[in-house]
């Protein structure tokens with residue numbers, strides 16, 4: 001990378017977005033980074049892993065850590081998610097608290113604001129999301145309401161879908177990054193292992209159309225990714241979908257296996273686009289009884 005300023009004035013650091021489930025954190029991160037690295041859905045709690053997206057600028061590098069929706073723990077999985085979020089908060093240089101423009105501030109937002117108050121050292125920027133869904137008056141009212149919740153380093157209204165104010169938000173976040181040389185190579189968008197991204201794409205395809213029936217019961221493990229012997233243009237991917245009950249397995253498989261085949265085709269196309277190579281996807285499905293509540297199974301699925 002060419003420095004436009006002296007290396008001494010280069011900034012680099014970590015930021016993360018927190019907020020109630022479904023407020024648009026993943027979508028915002030994708031819009032800032034400019035590519036699809038975290039999966040999004042219209043159901044809450046889609047995000048389960050900390051995925052980093054990297055914004056490269058000549059004078060700065062902003063590494064964004066995506067966190068699962070911070071929520072009161074209900075299941076063991078919920079507890080794991082919350083401790084993951086809290087440990088993330090102490091390791092970043094700036095936190096963006098996301099609140100949608102089109103919904104009143106509620107208990108959930110205050111619960112999170114209280115948690116953030118405990119992370120005293122890290123500056124918190126309030127991000128009013130989904131501004132395309134609100135009128136000017138509504139946005140103005142929301143900015144005022146947000147300013148009354150806590151002391152924020154800044155309040156920035158944005159629309160990830162409309163691409164509005166994303167540069168402003170990036171600038172504000174970068175202001176809070178420490179002086180540092182770039183931490184990642186130019187052009188690198190995420191440091192998530194490819195295997196995890198591939199798993200997320202499969203999970204996204206599997207959720208399509210069945211989110212109402214089993215939004216949180218699907219997990220994916222990618223067992224192996226291997227170049228086909230003697231071929232450098234074909235990757236064999238072996239992956240497992242896990243559900244919690246036999247009835248869910250039947251839903252995912254569909255009539256005569258049609259749904260599962262569709263899931264495989266959709267996921268394969270996305271993976272091919274991500275990796276830039278042809279892919280053969282071997283997708284199996286198994287029941288892992290009540291995996292969300294079982295510590296051993298959670299470990300097996302990578303939620304350590």
Ligand SMILES: Nc1nc2c(ncn2[C@@H]2O[C@H](COP(=O)(O)OP(=O)(O)OP(=O)(O)O)[C@@H](O)[C@H]2O)c(=O)[nH]1
Pocket residue numbers: 019020021022023024025026027028039040041042043044045046047067068069070129130131132133158159160161162
């Ligand atoms: N109209 C509009 N919709 C948005 C915007 N940003 C996100 N959404 C929608 O809001 C829903 C939730 O977005 P996500 O990015 O998955 O939300 P999240 O906060 O990461 O959700 P969790 O992973 O559950 O914590 C999706 O249906 C998005 O398409 C926006 O700027 N405008």
